[in-house]
Amino acid sequence: MSQGVIIVGAGPVGLMLAGELRLAGVDVVVYEKLPAATGESRGLGFTARTAEILDQRGLLARLGEFRWGRQGHFGGVRIDFGELAENHFGVMGLPQSRTEELLEKWCTELGVTFRHGCEVTGYTETDEQVVIGFEGPDGPGQDSALYLVGCDGSRSTVRTLAGIDFPGLAATRGMYLADVVGAGLRMRPIGERVPGGGMVLSVTLEPGVDRIVIHEPGIRPDHGVGELTFTEVADAWQRMTGESVHHASARWMTALTNATGQAAQYRRGRVLVVGDAAHDHAPLGAQGLSVGLQDAVNLGWKLAATVNGRAPEGLLDTYHDERHPVGAELIRNTLAQSLLYLSGEEMEPLRAVMRELVEVPEAARHLAGQVSGLDVRYDLGAGGHPLLGARLDPALELTRPDGARTRVAELLHAARGVLVVTGAAGAQAAEPARGWTDRVDVVTGSWNRADAAGPAGIPETVLLRPDGHVAWTGPQDAELRTALERWFGTAV
Numbered sequence: 001m002s003q004g005v006i007i008v009g010a011g012p013v014g015l016m017l018a019g020e021l022r023l024a025g026v027d028v029v030v031y032e033k034l035p036a037a038t039g040e041s042r043g044l045g046f047t048a049r050t051a052e053i054l055d056q057r058g059l060l061a062r063l064g065e066f067r068w069g070r071q072g073h074f075g076g077v078r079i080d081f082g083e084l085a086e087n088h089f090g091v092m093g094l095p096q097s098r099t100e101e102l103l104e105k106w107c108t109e110l111g112v113t114f115r116h117g118c119e120v121t122g123y124t125e126t127d128e129q130v131v132i133g134f135e136g137p138d139g140p141g142q143d144s145a146l147y148l149v150g151c152d153g154s155r156s157t158v159r160t161l162a163g164i165d166f167p168g169l170a171a172t173r174g175m176y177l178a179d180v181v182g183a184g185l186r187m188r189p190i191g192e193r194v195p196g197g198g199m200v201l202s203v204t205l206e207p208g209v210d211r212i213v214i215h216e217p218g219i220r221p222d223h224g225v226g227e228l229t230f231t232e233v234a235d236a237w238q239r240m241t242g243e244s245v246h247h248a249s250a251r252w253m254t255a256l257t258n259a260t261g262q263a264a265q266y267r268r269g270r271v272l273v274v275g276d277a278a279h280d281h282a283p284l285g286a287q288g289l290s291v292g293l294q295d296a297v298n299l300g301w302k303l304a305a306t307v308n309g310r311a312p313e314g315l316l317d318t319y320h321d322e323r324h325p326v327g328a329e330l331i332r333n334t335l336a337q338s339l340l341y342l343s344g345e346e347m348e349p350l351r352a353v354m355r356e357l358v359e360v361p362e363a364a365r366h367l368a369g370q371v372s373g374l375d376v377r378y379d380l381g382a383g384g385h386p387l388l389g390a391r392l393d394p395a396l397e398l399t400r401p402d403g404a405r406t407r408v409a410e411l412l413h414a415a416r417g418v419l420v421v422t423g424a425a426g427a428q429a430a431e432p433a434r435g436w437t438d439r440v441d442v443v444t445g446s447w448n449r450a451d452a453a454g455p456a457g458i459p460e461t462v463l464l465r466p467d468g469h470v471a472w473t474g475p476q477d478a479e480l481r482t483a484l485e486r487w488f489g490t491a492v
């Protein structure tokens with residue numbers, strides 16, 4: 001008998017998916033080619049929506065100290081998130097390694113099995129299962145599962161083995177990134193333009209350590225891994241800023257490009273791809289990790305229901321249908337940001353127009369909604385309440401019949417469906433959900449009215465999917481029973 005799911009890659013996305021599957025009781029094994037975490041941090045924080053999804057699993061509170069970022073930008077055009085009506089603040093300056101540590105600890109608590117030091121090199125698929133081949137510390141081996149998920153990064157082996165196309169744009173620009181120890185630099189957190197078409201960025205990672213990013217026209221976009229020297233980085237920094245960092249050293253450095261790619265199919269048979277394996281882009285908008293974690297939370301409960309034999313027809317395919325457009329939008333907005341960030345003086349008129357536009361609250365909100373991830377709204381059919389398919393703000397509060405106050409985020413900790421029935425709707429509104437209480441929690445109470453002032457208002461009754469998106473609202477939408485069947489399968 002095969003176990004449920006094999007995940008390839010213990011990066012942030014593989015870890016998030018593994019935890020989501022375990023919450024639904026699925027057996028998960030994670031294969032990771034590295035023997036142990038490197039402690040390296042590519043990402044330095046995450047967006048508002050990703051903070052929300054971590055909060056929905058009780059994980060945000062476990063992160064320890066971090067700071068919220070009021071200062072947003074779109075390709076270097078400053079957007080003050082503090083001026084917007086909705087809270088788009090993301091988590092800033094948090095090393096990716098800390099997010100990964102937290103997720104790995106959570107997975108271990110939930111009983112995920114890890115096979116570190118094992119590189120997946122091949123697989124075969126039958127009607128019933130997937131059999132992988134791997135190279136481990138004790139030599140080659142095989143393992144099987146009902147499904148195989150590639151969370152193995154932008155050069156995904158799983159995606160390649162599955163023959164999934166990865167169309168995109170070839171690199172045209174190169175950048176250097178280095179975590180510099182002992183330089184004591186002036187901060188340029190959203191980047192500064194340098195005459196002649198360059199851009200430099202610097203942020204403090206910790207006392208005495210600064211991350212710098214350098215775009216200088218002429219940097220090769222095809223630097224091989226490990227080819228870059230600190231002297232090249234320091235020389236470029238001096239040419240761009242006039243400051244010497246030659247006396248310092250680099251704790252980590254890498255060359256980056258603006259290449260893009262997106263998996264044409266997020267699912268092929270029993271194989272799925274998630275995170276960077278599904279979409280790759282220049283990291284200038286700082287959204288890759290965030291979108292990957294959201295992919296994982298979109299897929300987790302659907303794959304779990306499929307493995308557990310409870311999924312309604314077509315549920316698993318909604319992962320591609322819902323997340324492929326989000327990946328395409330991510331690539332579009334980071335390409336637009338790269339143009340603004342990395343082009344020369346010829347882009348200045350457009351930058352000036354953009355600076356004017358972001359003074360218009362609606363325009364600033366639109367761009368902020370894209371980069372924060374708060375505006376993702378899945379197409380669950382025409383009509384219906386404006387919140388249908390969107391996320392329900394996890395900060396909304398319910399007052400329960402016993403007077404206790406509960407945030408929406410807390411209702412989602414178990415990654416189950418939730419039907420919220422408020423006083424106005426009456427207890428009989430929950431009656432149709434009786435056959436689904438093994439998968440859907442019914443919660444009664446009344447919305448804290450101070451929260452209900454949003455443009456869409458808060459519906460009397462809301463059916464939430466485990467990912468926190470609204471699947472149905474009452475009394476506006478058609479039958480609750482139809483929505484329950486569509487997302488959670490047949491009643492018992």
Ligand SMILES: Cc1cc2nc3c(=O)[nH]c(=O)nc-3n(C[C@H](O)[C@H](O)[C@H](O)COP(=O)(O)OP(=O)(O)OC[C@H]3O[C@@H](n4cnc5c(N)ncnc54)[C@H](O)[C@@H]3O)c2cc1C
Pocket residue numbers: 008009010011012013014031032033034042043044045046047096118119120121151152153154156157158177256274275276277283285286287288289290291292
């Ligand atoms: C310089 C830089 C800065 C960034 N900054 C941000 C930021 O601020 N915010 C943000 O949201 N994103 C940022 N990103 C993007 C972010 O780092 C990635 O989107 C994120 O790491 C993707 O996670 P993942 O789990 O999909 O893939 P990865 O983190 O790449 O993990 C893939 C894992 O799979 C393993 N693996 C690969 N092949 C195999 C195999 N065959 N068998 C077994 N294991 C395998 C690898 O060892 C690795 O551990 C940045 C990226 C870069 C490069």
